Amino acid sequence: MSKIAQDLSQIRAFAFDVDGVLSANTIPLHPNGEPCRTVNIKDGYALQLAVREGYEVAIITGGRTEAIRKRFEGLGVQHIYMGASLKIEQFTEWLALTGLKKEEILYMGDDIPDYNVMRQVGLPCCPADAAPEIKTISAYISPYKGGYGCGRDVIEQVLKAQGKWLGEKAFGW
Numbered sequence: 001m002s003k004i005a006q007d008l009s010q011i012r013a014f015a016f017d018v019d020g021v022l023s024a025n026t027i028p029l030h031p032n033g034e035p036c037r038t039v040n041i042k043d044g045y046a047l048q049l050a051v052r053e054g055y056e057v058a059i060i061t062g063g064r065t066e067a068i069r070k071r072f073e074g075l076g077v078q079h080i081y082m083g084a085s086l087k088i089e090q091f092t093e094w095l096a097l098t099g100l101k102k103e104e105i106l107y108m109g110d111d112i113p114d115y116n117v118m119r120q121v122g123l124p125c126c127p128a129d130a131a132p133e134i135k136t137i138s139a140y141i142s143p144y145k146g147g148y149g150c151g152r153d154v155i156e157q158v159l160k161a162q163g164k165w166l167g168e169k170a171f172g173w
Helices: 041-052 066-074 087-098 112-118 132-137 150-161
Strands: 013-016 056-060 079-081 105-108 123-126
Touching: 013 087, 013 150, 041 056, 041 150, 056 087, 066 079, 079 087, 087 112, 105 112, 105 150, 112 123, 112 132, 123 132, 123 150
Parallel strands: 013 056, 013 105, 056 079, 105 123
Antiparallel strands: none
């Protein structure tokens, strides 16, 4: 049974911020000045399964490092928007490209740059350590912090609700 108190049968797409959602809030800096992120392997498994099950998946991040692109492309994510200073613009572009309806989208963000997108989607979610303003507008607050499985949490709940979590595609990579 889902912990998300909303009908999950209509969700066809997932969109995620990276820093503070799919990576932890604390980011060490490499000597060259680039941020070094850590990501959760179980978030990665859930993301690639969602892609393989036919969901549209997007990454919309202010981050600009190629490590982000490589990580999520390697999981099969086709819509990666980096350097997004006004995330609503990339979100609108993604909608036009895919033909998705806003109510079909679960978006997970953690901070003010995610606010405008989260106000537009059918299922706004956030990690346990999100900013107070984001928690206020979230339909679901994961018990997991950013970078510690919150992405897996929401994807797993949707796929389970739609009977796709332990399907044929779950056992490959």
